[in-house]
Amino acid sequence: MERLKELEKDVYRCIHCKACRFAYSGEPDRKGIGEFTGKQGTVLYEGMVDACPAGIEHGWEAFWNAGKIWIARSILSGDLEFTDEVRDVIMPCITCGQCSAQCENKVRTVDIIEALRAACKEAGVPMIERHQLVERLTKELNNPYGGKAEERFKWAKDAGLEKFIDNKDAKVGYFVGCTASYRQIDIAIATCKIFEQLGIDFTLVGDEVCCGSPFFRVGAVDTAQELMNKNLEAFKGLELAFFSCAGCYKTFTNDYPKWMEGDGLPFKTMHAFELVSRLITAEKIKFKPSKELKGKVVTYHDPCHLGRHMALEMEQKIIEESKNLMMDSRKIRQVINDWYEIPRIVLRQLEQDVGIKFTEMYRIKLDSFCCGAGGGVRAGYSEFSLRTSSLRLDEANAIGADIITTECPFCWRNLSDANEEYKHGLTVYGLLEMIDTFKLLEVIEQPTLKEILKMKE
Amino acid sequence: MSYKLPDEKDLEAMIGIVGKDYATSNKAITASYLAKSVMGLESQIPDIVIRPKYVEEIRKILIYCSQEKIAVSPISAGLSGGFACPTIKPGGVMLDLSRMDRIIEIDEENRYAIIEPGVTNGALWAYMAKNHPDWAPPIPDGAPPAATVMGDAIDRGFSLYTSSVGPQGDNFMCGEIVFPNGDVVRTGSWALPFAKPFYKYGLGPDMWSFLMGSQGSMGVITKAAVKIYPHPKHKTVVVWGMDNPYDMQDLTLEVAKQEFGISHNTVMVQGGNYPLVMARWPKDKIPHEYEFYKELGISQWWMNWECWAQTAEELDYVTKRIDKMAEDFKKRAKSPDAIVKQVLHPKQIASRMKKPNKIAIPYSFWEAGFLFITWYTPWNECAHFAEMYTKAMEKYGFPPVIWIASIERCRQAICMPIVCFDSTKQSDFEKVQTLNQETTEYALKQGWLNYRPDPYIHIQAYYQAGMYWKYLRAFKKLVDPNFIMHPGRLALP
Numbered sequence: 001m002e003r004l005k006e007l008e009k010d011v012y013r014c015i016h017c018k019a020c021r022f023a024y025s026g027e028p029d030r031k032g033i034g035e036f037t038g039k040q041g042t043v044l045y046e047g048m049v050d051a052c053p054a055g056i057e058h059g060w061e062a063f064w065n066a067g068k069i070w071i072a073r074s075i076l077s078g079d080l081e082f083t084d085e086v087r088d089v090i091m092p093c094i095t096c097g098q099c100s101a102q103c104e105n106k107v108r109t110v111d112i113i114e115a116l117r118a119a120c121k122e123a124g125v126p127m128i129e130r131h132q133l134v135e136r137l138t139k140e141l142n143n144p145y146g147g148k149a150e151e152r153f154k155w156a157k158d159a160g161l162e163k164f165i166d167n168k169d170a171k172v173g174y175f176v177g178c179t180a181s182y183r184q185i186d187i188a189i190a191t192c193k194i195f196e197q198l199g200i201d202f203t204l205v206g207d208e209v210c211c212g213s214p215f216f217r218v219g220a221v222d223t224a225q226e227l228m229n230k231n232l233e234a235f236k237g238l239e240l241a242f243f244s245c246a247g248c249y250k251t252f253t254n255d256y257p258k259w260m261e262g263d264g265l266p267f268k269t270m271h272a273f274e275l276v277s278r279l280i281t282a283e284k285i286k287f288k289p290s291k292e293l294k295g296k297v298v299t300y301h302d303p304c305h306l307g308r309h310m311a312l313e314m315e316q317k318i319i320e321e322s323k324n325l326m327m328d329s330r331k332i333r334q335v336i337n338d339w340y341e342i343p344r345i346v347l348r349q350l351e352q353d354v355g356i357k358f359t360e361m362y363r364i365k366l367d368s369f370c371c372g373a374g375g376g377v378r379a380g381y382s383e384f385s386l387r388t389s390s391l392r393l394d395e396a397n398a399i400g401a402d403i404i405t406t407e408c409p410f411c412w413r414n415l416s417d418a419n420e421e422y423k424h425g426l427t428v429y430g431l432l433e434m435i436d437t438f439k440l441l442e443v444i445e446q447p448t449l450k451e452i453l454k455m456k457e
Numbered sequence: 458m459s460y461k462l463p464d465e466k467d468l469e470a471m472i473g474i475v476g477k478d479y480a481t482s483n484k485a486i487t488a489s490y491l492a493k494s495v496m497g498l499e500s501q502i503p504d505i506v507i508r509p510k511y512v513e514e515i516r517k518i519l520i521y522c523s524q525e526k527i528a529v530s531p532i533s534a535g536l537s538g539g540f541a542c543p544t545i546k547p548g549g550v551m552l553d554l555s556r557m558d559r560i561i562e563i564d565e566e567n568r569y570a571i572i573e574p575g576v577t578n579g580a581l582w583a584y585m586a587k588n589h590p591d592w593a594p595p596i597p598d599g600a601p602p603a604a605t606v607m608g609d610a611i612d613r614g615f616s617l618y619t620s621s622v623g624p625q626g627d628n629f630m631c632g633e634i635v636f637p638n639g640d641v642v643r644t645g646s647w648a649l650p651f652a653k654p655f656y657k658y659g660l661g662p663d664m665w666s667f668l669m670g671s672q673g674s675m676g677v678i679t680k681a682a683v684k685i686y687p688h689p690k691h692k693t694v695v696v697w698g699m700d701n702p703y704d705m706q707d708l709t710l711e712v713a714k715q716e717f718g719i720s721h722n723t724v725m726v727q728g729g730n731y732p733l734v735m736a737r738w739p740k741d742k743i744p745h746e747y748e749f750y751k752e753l754g755i756s757q758w759w760m761n762w763e764c765w766a767q768t769a770e771e772l773d774y775v776t777k778r779i780d781k782m783a784e785d786f787k788k789r790a791k792s793p794d795a796i797v798k799q800v801l802h803p804k805q806i807a808s809r810m811k812k813p814n815k816i817a818i819p820y821s822f823w824e825a826g827f828l829f830i831t832w833y834t835p836w837n838e839c840a841h842f843a844e845m846y847t848k849a850m851e852k853y854g855f856p857p858v859i860w861i862a863s864i865e866r867c868r869q870a871i872c873m874p875i876v877c878f879d880s881t882k883q884s885d886f887e888k889v890q891t892l893n894q895e896t897t898e899y900a901l902k903q904g905w906l907n908y909r910p911d912p913y914i915h916i917q918a919y920y921q922a923g924m925y926w927k928y929l930r931a932f933k934k935l936v937d938p939n940f941i942m943h944p945g946r947l948a949l950p
Contacts, residue, residue, distance in 0.1 A: 008881055009879075012879075015495045016494060022579060022602055025602055028586075028812060028813055028814070029811065046587045049583075060481070060489070060553075062483075067486075070491045070492070073491070074488040079502060080484060085484055086485040323742065325738045325742040326738055
């Protein structure tokens with residue numbers, strides 16, 4: 001409840017205008033691609049488009065973001081108490097942050113919803129069964145998939161990458177995360193092979209455990225903090241941690257500093273795709289042509305944790321530090337644009353070198369529609385989660401995409417499952433996975449550790 | 458008047474009408490419909506929320522609630538800046554009409570759109586931009602994209618064409634209304650079974666106006682025909698600045714009194730003072746001194762004329778005429794040296810012409826909450842209103858934020874003080890209410906009218922209009938015999 005109280009001003013800044021239900025809520029005249037009928041129905045991709053997954057799914061005011069903020073206000077004012085009913089409307093939110101991106105009053109909606117969930121649990125309302133199960137598994141095995149701890153890096157051994165496990169000399173770590181370790185191992189392998197090709201001396205940290213993201217998201221903060229402390233201990237002494245998972249990256253970069261003791265992380269963090277993008281800009285790498293990919297229409301799905309959550313954190317930081325926000329507002333737009341350009345630099349280079357046709361979906365960047373996996377929804381409400389993912393794939397179908405890429409194994413999983421379940425006919429790739437699968441990387445000059453560290457200054 | 462608090466049996470009855478997925482007494486869901494901001498500070502958690510889709514469902518719900526004496530508050534599409542009337546005491550049933558979101562017909566020749574109550578500004582704008590790009594609906598400027606076209610109509614609000622063609626209520630031709638007595642009534646030419654909704658006053662005395670400003674206290678409007686207007690490509694914004702509200706008022710009136718030609722081209726005429734810019738940012742992260750805004754080229758007061766024309770020549774003529782009239786006005790101005798043309802960057806012009814927009818939303822960023830307290834005055838009294846209200850706001854420690862717009866070529870002014878305050882503090886709530894009470898007493902003595910009456914404070918207006926209120930109550934009794942529709946609104950039980 002303490003955290004929710006800390007966010008009281010944010011809660012009370014919500015005027016219930018509901019602009020947050022739309023992507024492009026400030027762009028009514030945005031030119032779109034017209035109406036498209038996909039597997040989940042018909043959507044008019046013009047101007048502002050409904051983009052709150054839980055609101056679209058349930059319709060009741062309580063499931064749209066603004067309704068949840070007013071539930072939080074009712075809790076704070078004592079008009080409402082935590083009950084199963086409250087839990088059941090605040091949990092099916094993917095915490096994608098679309099609402100926060102639209103808010104003119106800069107209400108930190110995701111923080112509020114996570115704090116509301118934590119306060120609900122603290123008030124004695126049990127988590128839903130699926131979340132309890134995931135928590136039990138993680139407490140026992142340090143990952144939510146039920147995988148054995150000793151098998152966390154089995155994929156590395158099988159792929160001939162064993163030398164990187166607990167590589168004591170390395171100053172750079174690669175935090176693989178649970179999904180890439182136990183499910184989407186191709187992403188983990190691709191990331192390691194790209195590092196290897198780039199000559200990076202890195203380590204897979206044997207004591208790595210779940211980053212805690214699922215538990216920060218669903219309100220099981222104690223569990224999340226326990227995991228955080230284990231990881232901080234395991235990664236002690238490193239100068240940089242790389243990630244291939246958007247959720248793990250966001251959790252380390254944004255959540256850990258808020259919950260840990262001391263003044264921020266003792267090491268820098270970087271998503272692997274950012275490294276690739278920066279090396280393209282520095283002309284240290286390029287790509288090789290590919291017959292298989294030439295002419296394919298490739299689109300990119302911005303993972304919420306990597307795109308919007310990071311961008312909004314940057315915005316909050318500028319707001320906090322600003323003395324004159326009117327003058328600094330341009331800086332906010334610039335920083336956010338620059339951030340979203342990073343994956344697009346990679347995709348445009350692929351277009352130039354490989355011959356793919358990079359085509360954007362209608363809702364992109366800060367207005368990107370979610371894949372449906374986050375916020376504990378994939379585990380807790382799998383059918384809703386897949387329908388949301390299918391809605392996203394409808395958008396990819398609407399622009400005639402052959403391949404949808406992303407940079408998060410969790411998005412990859414949900415998009416792939418929906419692609420299969422609803423027969424969208426797409427191919428889903430992690431961006432780095434695609435680069436590795438088709439052997440596209442051509443290294444012109446390997447970067448030094450100093451150069452890599454400088455990228456995050 | 459006493460009402461029944463709905464119970465489980467009543468919920469079962471509602472479920473019997475709309476199905477189990479669309480009626481609930483779930484406390485979390487009902488609490489999510491609260492709205493104590495923007496348009497009013499009164500809001501009560503409803504006991505049951507229902508989301509009907511069909512007219513017949515609404516008819517059955519109203520008949521049932523009337524028989525049981527359960528209060529009913531309709532809202533058009535959830536809560537938004539364009540909707541001002543959440544459930545207040547005594548609670549009861551809330552009808553959330555967001556599922557009634559069909560755009561039924563667009564007729565370019567007769568120039569109307571037929572819509573259901575849940576159609577949002579954003580949805581209608583996008584639909585017309587794609588399918589009828591030469592036409593636009595009269596959606597409100599300033600009401601956010603999730604607000605509804607219908608909600609704004611019932612409020613008689615301000616819209617995109619109001620300064621040129623008149624109050625938003627006048628943009629509606631015909632409607633279909635379900636009354637609690639069980640009758641479904643169509644107004645204007647629509648009263649005839651085969652007539653198009655082409656004439657508002659078709660069958661004698663107009664019943665539509667009876668619904669205007671009713672705030673859901675008479676019945677539920679289930680369909681309406683709203684006028685559509687040309688959406689020409691030649692558009693711009695002309696802005697003149699000044700240092701006092703009187704020069705703003707008088708110059709604007711001179712342009713509007715032309716009546717024909719340029720004053721019809723000025724679709725939206727609205728202005729205000731520099732705190733309108735300042736209060737969109739957090740209180741502690743923006744300079745408060747006027748000098749900063751002066752450096753940016755912002756006058757202390759200003760007026761925007763949004764001009765639409767069918768040709769470039771016509772637009773050029775309109776803007777030059779306004780400029781010439783402003784130059785001539787200097788001879789009569791209180792403060793001639795302060796009358797200056799503000800040159801806008803193309804991005805600023807584009808931003809001001811964007812519809813629907815989020816321009817009215819960020820006033821909560823100043824602290825944590827705001828309230829529009831809106832009044833109608835004769836145009837040539839709006840400066841007096843502004844002077845009075847800015848002083849009152851400063852007295853209570855609020856930034857003196859005022860927005861003023863012309864209705865029907867300055868026949869009326871819509872004057873909107875924006876009270877930015879910290880809604881986490883009870884003391885601030887009380888200060889806002891005291892300010893509202895005090896200014897209401899003053900305003901009523903001047904003969905000004907509140908635009909969207911607060912059920913407790915602006916009730917004073919009805920005390921001064923006894924005969925009108927007597928007939929209002931009699932009309933209501935006719936269509937709502939048990940007084941179930943939105944009790945408390947408009948001083949009606």
